[in-house]
Amino acid sequence: MPYIKEQRKETISVEGDWDVGGSTTWKHSTLLQEYAQGLKEKKIIGSLCPGCGKVIVPPRNICGRCHRKMDEKVVVSDIGTVTCFVISAPFAKGQAKVLGMDPVEIGLVEEGERVISVYVKFDGADSNVDTELIGVEPEKVYLGMRVKAVWAKEPQGRLSDLEAVEPLKD
Amino acid sequence: MRNVAIIGCGQTKHSGRRRDVNLAEMVGDAVWNALEDAQVGPHEVDAFTVGNMQGFGGVAQPEQWLGDWIGAPGKPVLRIATGGSTGGCVAQAAFYAVASGLYDIAVATAWEKHSDSKEPGATTGLAHVGLGNTLNMINFGVSFKHLLSMVAAGAAAGVACYQAMYYMHRSGCRVEHLDMVAAKDRRNAANNKYAHLQWPGCTPEDIAKTKWVAYPFRYGHICPASDGASAMVLACEEVARKRCKKPVWIKGLAAYSDEENQIMSEGAGGIGILDASQQIGATMSAIKAYKMAGIKDPQKEIDLAEIYQPFPSQELMFAERLGLFDEGTAWKALEKGETDINGKMPCDLSGGVNATNAIGSSALQRILECALQIMGKAEEHQVPKEVHNAVAHGWGGATNYIAVTVLGDSPY
Amino acid sequence: MSSQSEIVLTRAPVPLVFGFRWSVGRMMEKFIKTLADRKILGAKCPECGYVYVPPRWRCGKCYARIAEENLIELSGKGTLLSYTTAYVELDAVGNFKDLDKPKVIGAIKLENADSTLFMPLGEIKPEDLKEGMKVEVAWREKTKGELADIKYFVPT
Numbered sequence: 001m002p003y004i005k006e007q008r009k010e011t012i013s014v015e016g017d018w019d020v021g022g023s024t025t026w027k028h029s030t031l032l033q034e035y036a037q038g039l040k041e042k043k044i045i046g047s048l049c050p051g052c053g054k055v056i057v058p059p060r061n062i063c064g065r066c067h068r069k070m071d072e073k074v075v076v077s078d079i080g081t082v083t084c085f086v087i088s089a090p091f092a093k094g095q096a097k098v099l100g101m102d103p104v105e106i107g108l109v110e111e112g113e114r115v116i117s118v119y120v121k122f123d124g125a126d127s128n129v130d131t132e133l134i135g136v137e138p139e140k141v142y143l144g145m146r147v148k149a150v151w152a153k154e155p156q157g158r159l160s161d162l163e164a165v166e167p168l169k170d
Numbered sequence: 171m172r173n174v175a176i177i178g179c180g181q182t183k184h185s186g187r188r189r190d191v192n193l194a195e196m197v198g199d200a201v202w203n204a205l206e207d208a209q210v211g212p213h214e215v216d217a218f219t220v221g222n223m224q225g226f227g228g229v230a231q232p233e234q235w236l237g238d239w240i241g242a243p244g245k246p247v248l249r250i251a252t253g254g255s256t257g258g259c260v261a262q263a264a265f266y267a268v269a270s271g272l273y274d275i276a277v278a279t280a281w282e283k284h285s286d287s288k289e290p291g292a293t294t295g296l297a298h299v300g301l302g303n304t305l306n307m308i309n310f311g312v313s314f315k316h317l318l319s320m321v322a323a324g325a326a327a328g329v330a331c332y333q334a335m336y337y338m339h340r341s342g343c344r345v346e347h348l349d350m351v352a353a354k355d356r357r358n359a360a361n362n363k364y365a366h367l368q369w370p371g372c373t374p375e376d377i378a379k380t381k382w383v384a385y386p387f388r389y390g391h392i393c394p395a396s397d398g399a400s401a402m403v404l405a406c407e408e409v410a411r412k413r414c415k416k417p418v419w420i421k422g423l424a425a426y427s428d429e430e431n432q433i434m435s436e437g438a439g440g441i442g443i444l445d446a447s448q449q450i451g452a453t454m455s456a457i458k459a460y461k462m463a464g465i466k467d468p469q470k471e472i473d474l475a476e477i478y479q480p481f482p483s484q485e486l487m488f489a490e491r492l493g494l495f496d497e498g499t500a501w502k503a504l505e506k507g508e509t510d511i512n513g514k515m516p517c518d519l520s521g522g523v524n525a526t527n528a529i530g531s532s533a534l535q536r537i538l539e540c541a542l543q544i545m546g547k548a549e550e551h552q553v554p555k556e557v558h559n560a561v562a563h564g565w566g567g568a569t570n571y572i573a574v575t576v577l578g579d580s581p582y
Numbered sequence: 583m584s585s586q587s588e589i590v591l592t593r594a595p596v597p598l599v600f601g602f603r604w605s606v607g608r609m610m611e612k613f614i615k616t617l618a619d620r621k622i623l624g625a626k627c628p629e630c631g632y633v634y635v636p637p638r639w640r641c642g643k644c645y646a647r648i649a650e651e652n653l654i655e656l657s658g659k660g661t662l663l664s665y666t667t668a669y670v671e672l673d674a675v676g677n678f679k680d681l682d683k684p685k686v687i688g689a690i691k692l693e694n695a696d697s698t699l700f701m702p703l704g705e706i707k708p709e710d711l712k713e714g715m716k717v718e719v720a721w722r723e724k725t726k727g728e729l730a731d732i733k734y735f736v737p738t
Contacts, residue, residue, distance in 0.1 A: 017601050032310045238640075287602055
């Protein structure tokens with residue numbers, strides 16, 4: 001690219017490494033446990049705020065707006081609307097690594113495949129769930145498209161039980 | 171509360187690899203440039219506010235060891251880190267120091283040195299921001315394909331990609347407009363000797379030739395990761411009137427935080443914000459800052475804006491949130507040339523964050539650039555009209571920190 | 583509630599190491615490269631005369647700019663101002679590890695320098711250390727222009 005380039009001296013560097021993974025242990029609550037168990041039974045669970053009535057999926061402890069505890073859980077529909085979408089560039093081998101692994105090399109995506117990431121508002125929820133949209137050409141995706149959850153063939157009570165969403169067939 | 175003015179500004183040249191200096195030398199350069207511009211000696215400064223993104227350059231508290239490079243011994247130093255809006259909040263904290271009456275002269279400085287990290291760009295920093303949540307999801311069995319889908323959408327851009335789609339859907343803006351904004355920013359940066367991505371004569375067609383990263387962003391739309399530092403000297407009214415020919419008055423300021431709006435909240439729970447382009451913090455802080463500044467009609471009274479726009483869609487979106495254009499019309503104004511140097515509402519004549527992004531420094535540079543325009547010191551990118559009021563904006567965190575500052579050539 | 587009081591611990595499933603390389607700047611680079619000639623450089627402030635080792639381009643006392651012309655050669659001999667003996671060290675994840683031999687670190691003021699240098703001391707028993715004793719630099723056999731060229735300081 002024809003940007004103006006400037007030449008500057010490169011002085012010696014002192015090197016160092018930081019093992020983020022090896023040196024830190026994070027503590028989390030088991031709140032997602034109920035959500036993952038719900039997915040096993042093909043149920044999408046959200047937490048209901050007693051103050052503003054919002055249903056947040058996946059569940060959380062405290063409402064972000066009115067700061068009340070969200071103890072009550074409700075089940076929302078597995079049919080929803082695409083509120084936003086982003087289309088990746090076509091994947092190529094050697095282009096990017098996720099957690100140290102090349103997705104094309106390990107067969108997760110095909111060479112040239114474009115992944116459609118969507119925000120889905122399931123009916124009854126007041127938050128977006130981010131997931132993948134399959135079964136449609138990227139050019140045909142539009143905001144407001146109605147979609148249905150795609151469940152894993154053998155649910156195990158893990159987040160991956162909600163595999164993706166696909167266009168709702170009327 | 172006293173009136174506070176900016177009496178001097180200093181920057182270093184921002185570039186992708188400032189390997190000719192170490193961090194302390196780089197920040198020191200900016201501070202000494204500012205002190206020289208203000209004609210203030212280091213022993214006259216009463217307080218320092220500093221800031222950058224923690225951990226991005228591999229040093230957690232750099233102000234510990236660069237204190238005596240910037241003249242801080244014997245003075246209080248306050249560190250502020252609020253994501254991308256760090257620079258704006260650092261300047262606002264210096265304002266608090268002087269307006270409160272506790273200190274007469276304060277120096278605000280912010281910087282970033284991405285090239286100290288071996289990973290390209292801001293990878294290291296961004297990775298350890300999202301690491302805890304990602305590990306929690308892995309703990310509950312998130313699929314690798316899902317992680318890939320998140321990375322595919324957001325590797326370079328994060329939630330800004332989604333935010334742009336929302337904005338484009340609501341307003342009718344198209345990818346061509348993003349090309350136009352990015353080209354304008356890089357063209358403008360060529361007239362700013364401190365900017366990073368300088369492309370003289372860049373056209374939207376040039377930007378449109380670059381590869382897609384994730385629709386709607388191309389490589390040519392995305393901000394760089396720069397090394398650089400900037401600094402400003404703030405003073406109370408008495409000192410400013412005595413020592414500065416044309417002080418720049420901070421007439422109004424406000425900052426709002428919000429629920430994190432990245433992709434998930436703490437513990438991988440959901441977020442109650444359905445529209446990532448709503449950015450209510452921007453609207454509310456603009457209302458409060460304008461009220462404090464006595465501005466009733468920003469479209470008529472604001473002469474230019476420096477908007478925090480690492481992505482071109484944000485220049486249009488935030489311009490609307492700050493009340494500079496009616497909802498959904500910023501892209502139409504862009505087509506008519508209203509955001510150019512000779513237009514009605516020049517935006518980001520310095521190239522903005524799209525052309526120069528040293529994260530800590532970038533929001534401070536927005537205030538600094540407005541100050542330079544009001545002082546008449548912006549050299550090649552000086553707007554050819556009198557600037558009475560300008561608005562500077564900072565944005566960051568998980569798209570939830572906003573800082574808006576209104577500057578003017580008189581305190582009232 | 584029970585779901586909130588239970589805690590789950592997570593760690594990265596794969597090693598996640600981030601690398602850093604900090605550029606040292608011109609003055610420090612000159613200092614490091616000159617170690618190859620078995621010389622130690624200091625920077626003398628042109629305004630207040632304070633001498634820094636390793637050298638730096640901004641005086642921390644009077645804030646004057648120090649240029650490359652103000653670099654001076656130091657003899658490598660100095661006085662031990664203070665010292666400590668370490669018996670354990672930290673491993674990469676925060677645990678204490680016993681040292682095979684105690685390590686001595688001293689605060690050394692080189693002749694004609696004003697700032698203090700913290701360096702390991704070698705060829706000496708901890709009980710023989712004394713404040714004010716004279717020390718000098720011991721070089722690596724083959725100096726390469728790296729910080730490790732200074733092996734340690736020894737009593738003269």
